[in-house]
Amino acid sequence: xxxPRFDYEAPATLEEAIGLLQRHGDQAKVLSGGQSLLPLLKLxxxxxxxxxxxxxxxxxxYIEEEGGFLRIGGATRECELERSELIRTRYPLLTDTTLxxxxxxxxxxxxxxxxxxxxxxxxxxxxxxxxxxxxxVARGPKGKRTxxxxxxxxxxFETALEPDEILIEIRIPTPPxxxxxxxxxxxxxxxxxxTVAVAAQVMLDAGGSIQAARIGLTSVAExxxxxxxxxxxxxxxRTAANILAEAGRLAAEAASPTADWKGSVEYKRxxxxxLTTRALAKAIERAGGx
Amino acid sequence: MATHEITVTVNxxxxxxxxxxxxxxxxxxxxxxxxxxxxxxxxTTHCGACTVLLDGEPVKSCTLLAVQADGGxxxxxxxxxxxxxxxxxxxxxxxxxxxxxxxxxxGMMMTSHALLQxxxxxxxxxxxxxxxxxxxxxxxxxxxxxxxQYAAEKxxxxxxxxxx
Numbered sequence: 232x233x234x235p236r237f238d239y240e241a242p243a244t245l246e247e248a249i250g251l252l253q254r255h256g257d258q259a260k261v262l263s264g265g266q267s268l269l270p271l272l273k274l275x276x277x278x279x280x281x282x283x284x285x286x287x288x289x290x291x292x293y294i295e296e297e298g299g300f301l302r303i304g305g306a307t308r309e310c311e312l313e314r315s316e317l318i319r320t321r322y323p324l325l326t327d328t329t330l331x332x333x334x335x336x337x338x339x340x341x342x343x344x345x346x347x348x349x350x351x352x353x354x355x356x357x358x359x360x361x362x363x364x365x366x367x368v369a370r371g372p373k374g375k376r377t378x379x380x381x382x383x384x385x386x387x388f389e390t391a392l393e394p395d396e397i398l399i400e401i402r403i404p405t406p407p408x409x410x411x412x413x414x415x416x417x418x419x420x421x422x423x424x425x426t427v428a429v430a431a432q433v434m435l436d437a438g439g440s441i442q443a444a445r446i447g448l449t450s451v452a453e454x455x456x457x458x459x460x461x462x463x464x465x466x467x468x469r470t471a472a473n474i475l476a477e478a479g480r481l482a483a484e485a486a487s488p489t490a491d492w493k494g495s496v497e498y499k500r501x502x503x504x505x506l507t508t509r510a511l512a513k514a515i516e517r518a519g520g521x
Numbered sequence: 522m523a524t525h526e527i528t529v530t531v532n533x534x535x536x537x538x539x540x541x542x543x544x545x546x547x548x549x550x551x552x553x554x555x556x557x558x559x560x561x562x563x564x565t566t567h568c569g570a571c572t573v574l575l576d577g578e579p580v581k582s583c584t585l586l587a588v589q590a591d592g593g594x595x596x597x598x599x600x601x602x603x604x605x606x607x608x609x610x611x612x613x614x615x616x617x618x619x620x621x622x623x624x625x626x627x628g629m630m631m632t633s634h635a636l637l638q639x640x641x642x643x644x645x646x647x648x649x650x651x652x653x654x655x656x657x658x659x660x661x662x663x664x665x666x667x668x669x670q671y672a673a674e675k676x677x678x679x680x681x682x683x684x685x
Binding site for chain 1: 579591654
């Protein structure tokens, strides 16, 4: 399959890239790893006048902890996240997530920033970043600004980014002691989009009770959503099985999936319930709780 | 029509070409360079038949623009054998019957090659995980795993005993 015609530039700096986005307005589109955008162009589900490739701009790929945040460069590839010792040991929720995104070949190109900016409600990082309480750093003609993740997703394939802004960094608050997370994805086969998936991040108090929990849901609404009622219910609770079961039930209420060939509304909602309960249990275990 | 001059090294040979923006890397490799060992399978980023190494890492060349590879180094299946001698990966697929129709084989071998560069003694699970982006509809993967294990063993042998 051959994509429709477009022009292409590979600027060497962010300033040039932003300049191109300004000049070409809604005709321009940012190309990062291209693992979602190129298939869309090939299937002619999308067209573009000017592709602005971030691939030759140095300094957009890094994973580091600094000043109370984990900072991930916007063009950091999934395979780099997967190989990172820091991520594996301190942010298991992120490792869980990257390992179920597409397949290893795709992950050699696909970027974390692209997964978020593309804003496909079936993408995996959005729910994870909701659970981690991340912030998006965007750079545009007027400089940098930070967008809380809760305000980032506006609709299917729609974000708070302006057309001339580029996602340059993801910032995740360093989890305090006794924190843990888990991402569980139900997929029909390896590399598939989620039927549903659940990201859970919990923080325990000194007594082993849940001090705070955040839960993000994939593929159950027009945007990734948080299961806020379940989060509120969990605050201050013991980590008993009946508590997690109730949180699962509340999380299912936050899901408004549509029926498709992967399952009925009832099935998907029930899978949210099941996966939420399991993801919470795993997150608690990783936080050192019981 | 937007075209770009690119320079890519393919199997050690530098190539300069004028390419259209939308030209996919796999079409550049097959149609311009006439290296048809790289196959097009699904053409939708699923099957991995088109896998090549870009700067040492396996990628799906149907999901990459030729212009994105500008300045890069590409290895295709034609780059595996040296001086008429099969690469241990190729020998493994031959000896262990790691193929039936052969359509997925070039992609399988490129992914396996990259795996062994990074991890010379992978476990069966690691092999299966590594090739999870390469689909085979004939073998059931059992002999493919054996082929990669064969290559790993062969490549671990001291150079002096190879070819004996």
